Amino acid sequence: MSDNIIKTGICSYGMSGKLFHAPFIEAHPGFELAGIVERNNNDSRERYPKSKLYRSVEELIADKDLQLIVVNTPTHLHFEQVKMALIAGKHVVVEKPFAVRVKEAEELSELAREKNLHLSVYQNRRYDGDFRAVKKVVEEKLLGELREVEIRYDRYRPGYGGKPQKENYPAQALFMT
Numbered sequence: 540m541s542d543n544i545i546k547t548g549i550c551s552y553g554m555s556g557k558l559f560h561a562p563f564i565e566a567h568p569g570f571e572l573a574g575i576v577e578r579n580n581n582d583s584r585e586r587y588p589k590s591k592l593y594r595s596v597e598e599l600i601a602d603k604d605l606q607l608i609v610v611n612t613p614t615h616l617h618f619e620q621v622k623m624a625l626i627a628g629k630h631v632v633v634e635k636p637f638a639v640r641v642k643e644a645e646e647l648s649e650l651a652r653e654k655n656l657h658l659s660v661y662q663n664r665r666y667d668g669d670f671r672a673v674k675k676v677v678e679e680k681l682l683g684e685l686r687e688v689e690i691r692y693d694r695y696r697p698g699y700g701g702k703p704q705k706e707n708y709p710a711q712a713l714f715m716t
Contacts, residue, residue: 546628547607548574548599548618552583555611555634559663561587563608574599596620600627608659610634618643621658625650630657 547564548704549556552575560684564572565587574591575583576599584589593599596616600623608634610617618638624631625647637660638644651658664670673690676682 546573549609
């Protein structure tokens with residue numbers, strides 16, 4: 540294995556870990572899926588037996604061999620976990636929303652700059668068919684000169700989704716600065 544391969548760990552093997560992160564990290568020759576956090580289950584073992592299983596994000600971040608950490612946990616944990624990874628000298632990809640408060644996002648960005656680490660917000664929508672179709676329409680000027688465009692991707696859930704770790708934090712936290 541080449542020294543140029545980036546040893547990567549993902550903080551959660553829920554839906555985003557299974558669908559958005561692990562398969563792409565595993566498929567890319569420049570990355571090694573070296574660690575996966577599953578607090579209680581062993582679901583990743585069948586598909587990724589070569590990766591190390593961790594029971595906590597703290598254990599994952601403490602692994603000195605890992606170079607990149609993917610923070611794909613509930614939003615209210617992003618600040619704490621990204622900061623922990625940066626302090627440990629890891630590069631970080633964090634799912635959106637990046638942080639709950641602007642002040643937190645600014646602090647993390649500054650910390651990454653100070654430590655000369657990459658900090659990136661994961662955005663996969665640019666590869667979806669609908670986004671690519673809109674991009675083509677705009678680039679080919681099929682609608683003429685556009686002066687203003689609003690494009691939204693809404694998610695409607697009329698009731699509780701059943702995952703308290705994702706939905707059980709104060710709504711007012713979203714509006715704090």
